Amino acid sequence: MRKLSATIPLLALTLLSVSAQAEVETRGNVSLQLQAFPNDSVHEATQDSNFSLSTEIEFYAPVGENGSFTATPFIRIDENDNERSRIDMREFIYSHYGDDWELNVGVGKVFWGVAESSNIVDVINQNDLVENDGSSAKLGQPMANLLLIRDWGDIDLYILPGFRERTFPGISGRPRPAGVIDTDNALFESSDREKHVDFAGRVGMVFDEWDVGAHLFHGTARDPLFRFNPASNSVVPFYYQYTQVGFDIQATLESWLLKAELTYSSGDEIDDHSSLVSGFEYSFYDIKESGADLGIVAEWMYDERGEDSTDAFQNDVLIGLRLALNDEQSLEGLLGIITDLDEGGQLITLEASRRFGSSLKGSLQMTIFEDVENDTAFSGFEDEDNLQVELSYFF
Amino acid sequence: MSVRALKHTRNLSFVVAGLLFAGVAIAQTPEERGLEIATMVQAQDDGFTDSESAMTMTLINRSGKKSTRRMRSRVLEVQGDGDKSMSIFDEPADVKGTASLTHSHATEADEQWLYLPALKRVKRISSKNKSGPFMGSEFAFEDISSQEVDKYTYKYIGDDEVDGVAVYKVEAIPAYKHSGYTRLVNWIDQEKLVALKVEYFDRKNSPLKTLTISDYQRYLDQFWRAGSMHMQNEQTGKSTILEWSDYKFKTGLTDKDFDSKALKRIR
Numbered sequence: 001m002r003k004l005s006a007t008i009p010l011l012a013l014t015l016l017s018v019s020a021q022a023e024v025e026t027r028g029n030v031s032l033q034l035q036a037f038p039n040d041s042v043h044e045a046t047q048d049s050n051f052s053l054s055t056e057i058e059f060y061a062p063v064g065e066n067g068s069f070t071a072t073p074f075i076r077i078d079e080n081d082n083e084r085s086r087i088d089m090r091e092f093i094y095s096h097y098g099d100d101w102e103l104n105v106g107v108g109k110v111f112w113g114v115a116e117s118s119n120i121v122d123v124i125n126q127n128d129l130v131e132n133d134g135s136s137a138k139l140g141q142p143m144a145n146l147l148l149i150r151d152w153g154d155i156d157l158y159i160l161p162g163f164r165e166r167t168f169p170g171i172s173g174r175p176r177p178a179g180v181i182d183t184d185n186a187l188f189e190s191s192d193r194e195k196h197v198d199f200a201g202r203v204g205m206v207f208d209e210w211d212v213g214a215h216l217f218h219g220t221a222r223d224p225l226f227r228f229n230p231a232s233n234s235v236v237p238f239y240y241q242y243t244q245v246g247f248d249i250q251a252t253l254e255s256w257l258l259k260a261e262l263t264y265s266s267g268d269e270i271d272d273h274s275s276l277v278s279g280f281e282y283s284f285y286d287i288k289e290s291g292a293d294l295g296i297v298a299e300w301m302y303d304e305r306g307e308d309s310t311d312a313f314q315n316d317v318l319i320g321l322r323l324a325l326n327d328e329q330s331l332e333g334l335l336g337i338i339t340d341l342d343e344g345g346q347l348i349t350l351e352a353s354r355r356f357g358s359s360l361k362g363s364l365q366m367t368i369f370e371d372v373e374n375d376t377a378f379s380g381f382e383d384e385d386n387l388q389v390e391l392s393y394f395f
Numbered sequence: 396m397s398v399r400a401l402k403h404t405r406n407l408s409f410v411v412a413g414l415l416f417a418g419v420a421i422a423q424t425p426e427e428r429g430l431e432i433a434t435m436v437q438a439q440d441d442g443f444t445d446s447e448s449a450m451t452m453t454l455i456n457r458s459g460k461k462s463t464r465r466m467r468s469r470v471l472e473v474q475g476d477g478d479k480s481m482s483i484f485d486e487p488a489d490v491k492g493t494a495s496l497t498h499s500h501a502t503e504a505d506e507q508w509l510y511l512p513a514l515k516r517v518k519r520i521s522s523k524n525k526s527g528p529f530m531g532s533e534f535a536f537e538d539i540s541s542q543e544v545d546k547y548t549y550k551y552i553g554d555d556e557v558d559g560v561a562v563y564k565v566e567a568i569p570a571y572k573h574s575g576y577t578r579l580v581n582w583i584d585q586e587k588l589v590a591l592k593v594e595y596f597d598r599k600n601s602p603l604k605t606l607t608i609s610d611y612q613r614y615l616d617q618f619w620r621a622g623s624m625h626m627q628n629e630q631t632g633k634s635t636i637l638e639w640s641d642y643k644f645k646t647g648l649t650d651k652d653f654d655s656k657a658l659k660r661i662r
Contacts, residue, residue: 110515257519283521286526358462
């Protein structure tokens with residue numbers, strides 16, 4: 001993607017000048033972010049605060065009667081972490097719409113899943129981990145996608161030519177454990193490396209209050225294993241080949257949302273295994289006629305490999321509280337506590353946001369790592385608690 | 396003779412019979428009369444097929460401070476059930492591109508989806524929340540949802556006037572679950588068969604809100620649509636004004652445009 005990155009500023013400029021003419025719609029935001037790390041780190045990144053600036057702008061232009069082109073560059077400039085200062089094309093995609101079908105070709109973003117804690121069925125895009133936003137930021141994925149809308153449901157087919165490596169904090173980045181992941185020397189199972197062509201498909205159906213999806217993925221795992229690379233003398237991501245089948249199910253029963261994501265994964269470099277994320281959200285609406293809603297979230301994340309799991313949440317429970325005031329400023333918050341049932345560590349997160357005036361939005365994210373010393377996935381994060389405050393201007 | 400003409404003849408014979416037995420007609424109960432008016436209101440809107448419109452919503456707090464939301468909506472008429480509708484939000488800027496889809500039903504629970512453009516995520520959401528505020532306004536979800544005759548039971552209270560216009564006063568009691576109201580009083584223009592005013596009574600049966608509807612315009616020589624709605628909260632002093640514009644009818648929308656997948660491509 002290096003070559004693509006170099007052409008992006010040029011493309012962005014072209015897009016800006018094109019959008020000055022009619023027909024092009026833009027929307028986006030510019031955000032100032034301040035991160036605070038109350039504890040001294042045990043590694044090279046010793047800053048207790050970090051400042052960064054980001055922008056994401058979507059340019060949308062209709063093409064003919066039934067098509068459109070969307071380009072969404074994302075840029076972040078970070079005070080400390082070079083891995084975080086970057087440009088990514090979140091979308092650069094042409095869409096053609098038929099009556100009951102749709103073709104999307106380019107770089108795009110797709111979300112699959114229903115759960116709150118972890119979306120194990122969400123396999124199309126790579127996580128943009130350095131964003132530190134609870135895995136919702138994703139790197140643009142090259143794709144050709146055909147969507148067929150049928151009376152009984154819909155079918156999505158994907159050819160994914162080209163793989164995006166996960167981003168990891170650099171030597172001056174926080175939060176991170178003591179070791180730095182060497183992203184320049186990643187290993188691949190396939191000799192095609194990041195040029196391996198992956199395939200995926202999903203069928204979605206709605207049966208009254210049940211929304212059900214089944215998917216198949218074959219190709220390079222987005223979630224890497226980690227290996228020692230003797231050539232570079234560093235810990236590197238190892239991207240293996242695998243096949244995954246899975247289901248996502250949600251029942252929407254008045255105050256109850258019942259959710260499940262289920263996968264079975266099979267590959268030469270991993271133990272074949274099934275994984276599950278399942279739980280519920282129960283909401284109290286319009287509490288005491290105040291307009292406010294309070295939701296209780298409980299989910300269990302399970303990987304049958306147990307302690308040998310490469311998933312951070314191999315036997316963990318999320319208990320969460322969601323509050324939405326539904327007021328003029330749209331004040332809302334989510335407190336989540338994930339407890340590892342095997343190792344006892346806890347990941348506590350608090351997210352909150354509200355609007356200021358008509359174009360500004362403030363958001364806050366707090367992450368606390370509790371008793372993670374013995375946790376396979378989070379050991380080394382003991383001193384990486386962080387508070388992230390962001391002010392965004394939307395247009 | 397066409398079926399339609401046959402129907403008219405049959406209706407005419409009913410009218411004649413009604414005249415002959417006028418004494419029986421007087422025996423119509425207030426409930427029957429209320430349902431009859433509600434049915435007439437609904438019937439005159441039959442056949443709009445689909446419509447599109449734009450809306451500006453102004454929230455006014457007690458001290459008079461205003462804030463604005465803008466959205467567009469599309470509605471598909473569904474014969475024999477509730478309509479399908481889609482709303483696309485343009486303002487405030489942080490929700491630009493967010494879209495909601497509702498498949499409403501007369502008696503069963505509505506089906507609802509929300510599209511979050513930043514995540515490219517379509518979320519199925521519960522439609523249980525009837526009484527909560529829509530976009531932080533004085534309009535509750537139940538106030539702006541598809542109005543179907545079966546959603547209420549009715550009682551005709553009497554005739555009255557609103558600004559010199561003769562109206563029927565009809566009380567409506569929500570028949571669906573989780574309403575924030577014990578009852579509504581509708582003031583219905585006798586000639587146009589549209590509501591000019593609605594009074595809402597909260598769960599304790601105290602006056603909660605008053606809705607004033609004005610600037611009705613007729614489209615395709617048949618369908619009345621309001622230009623302005625003013626909702627005054629009598630308990631908090633806050634109010635919300637909805638202004639509708641750019642109405643279009645029979646634009647050729649189909650079921651496929653109201654599929655949850657269509658939320659992603661909507662503009």
